[in-house]
Amino acid sequence: MTSTLFTPITLRGLTLANRAIVSPMCQYNSNEGSANDWHILQLGQFSLGGTGALVMTESTHVNLQGRITLKCAAMCSDANEAAMKRVIDFCRQYGVAKHGLQLGHAGRKGSTLPPALGGKPLSGEQGAWETVAPSAISYDEGWHVPRAMTEADIEQVKADFVSAVRRAERIGYDLVELHFGHGYLVHQFLSPLSNKRKDGYGGSLENRLRFGLELFAAARAAWPEDKPMGVRLSASDWLENGWSVEDSIVLAKELKALGCDYIDASSGALHPAQKIPLALGYQVPFSEAIRKEAQIPTVAVGLITSARQAEDILAGGKADFVCLARGAMWNPRWIWHAAEELGAEAPYAPRTMPCHPSNRPAAFPNHRKPS
Template identity: 60%
Template sequence: MSSVLFSPITLRGLTLPNRIAVSPMCQYASTDGSATDWHIQHLGSFSLGAAGLVITEMTMVSRVGRISHKCAGLYSDENEKALKRVIDFCKSVGVAKQGIQIGHAGRKGSTQPPGQGGQPLKPGEDAWETLGPSPIPFGEGWPLPREMTTADLKQVQDEFVSAVQRADRVGYDLVEIHGGHGYLLNQFLSPLANQRSDDYGGSAQKRMRYPLEVFEACRAVWPKDKPMGIRVSAVDWVEGGTTIEDTVALAKELKRLGCDYIDVSSGNVDLRQKVPFAPGFNVPFAAQVKREAGIPTMVVGLITKAHEAEEIVASGKADMIAIGRGAMWDPRWAWHAAEELGVETDYPPRARAAHPSLRPQVFPNRAKSA
């Protein structure tokens, strides 16, 4: 059979061999932002056969932009050197293209890693002052963020730009700006977190102004032949929060600025959210953004089965799918999905012996093709 999921897609000068991406997943395994041996095995394993594109976890633009002390960063020469070691390895052994997600935690920063409770740091735990569009805490018991001044806005924008330039030197093929999941740029977009009365708050047009300025500045320094996308939370799942209409309007503006795709997720900006978790629960949002904004979309959210993924892209609801926990469960997800759908996918030379055509005792119906 033919498969749309396993057909190539071209974004600017980058052609991906299939429509599958490994979603960025925070690992809380860095040392002052610098990648460690954990990242070599984590990203290296996915690069062998989980997807055509592997996206490094949200990597922070500054020390105070981190969620926790263990978050990845790209704000120092040491961070850059450590990450280049990881990506050089992934490219040398794998078949996947490499992307990175760049972000700033804003008011969700200065916390313990989730494995240690995920709560705000206490005095004596090297806490830091968090930033936000407005002095509104993430939830009860969370610190009050400092409302960002004009100087803060410029500094953080410059930090995004610097991180993107470092990502190019590392050798990444694609950059994704994190504008979702309740982190800083999403905080500006959501009326639940942004209650400013200046040009960066109020109407949906004003709330999107800062994220658009950051994106435009990053796009200007990222090579023209390399794609840049953005992750968004399409809706907040809280009354009075961001609507899908707001997200479509944002997508139209991003397209005008040279955005190559929208990575559609939802929620995580407000603890009161009521999310109807189910396989593919973000797909209707991705379909609407693609249809009404006329921009390619990637969709994430409990997509684990090959035929589900095939239906999403074959029906035109999204152009790509992203898997996170599914890839952790099965780091060879693309191999197994290809076999289930009856198509071929790339294997790196060192793993070629595992190809079903070379194991007729296990796959008796496969014609030997190698």
């Protein structure tokens, strides 16, 4: 029986050999926004083909003000661009995976310490900077109160996204994803809990969608027509009177009309009062609902651990891709192992072929070639 997980899929001019994606994972290890040798190690290991057909670079911020921490990646200078190009060129030299870049802006959740150091807001002595948001509402008690963005600020952020997209093209990325979730800037505009504006960017759902839709349209216009562009959403705030999956479906339909190729359906992180019922595949229902109602390809993410679980999600029409983060860190050869379990094949980088089961018949006597 053919495995859905290992059925190739095409988005515009990009064809992926399987449906597994390495999720963008913040590394908190950049210098002035620029990647370094750590990123060669981190992204290089995933590029060999063992984790998935598409490897996403961590959330990379379109200006320095939009970083979560001082150690976050950025794509707003020639130095940032050159450093990341070095990483991606290395990955392409030795690997077989395709590469995508997630672009974002932290908004009111910026100017913090890295999570390993507590994740709290920076003090002035630690290098704190002014944060911005749709409204002057802090993320939580004790956090920086952001400055409410003017329309000039909004136009500048859109321009910064466009500039970052053009840098991504020069680097040679195959795909770009815009971060509209996890409580960051675009999500702050979307949710009525964080957006209390009285102008054309606040109030009604239509107005709260406006910033994200304008930003996406500008970014899509700057990206090559034959390359896909997607969006990561927090499909629910997990809070009463917050952003909902029904709102996400409305947004997904609007994004699709603007040329969005997929929705990566995550959730939460807008407010610390959220109540998330963590369980295996707990976000899959969001992916399924958006896929069905908006008729757009979706990515399922969140506590997806086994090959059989991933296969059931995809074969059941609940998503078009599965995305792994901590699971990819735990097992950077996840898709190779899944191929053995499901009787399929996954790409191997040339220098890794000696470990392929077909070259170790004594260790893999039951290795099955795909039909």
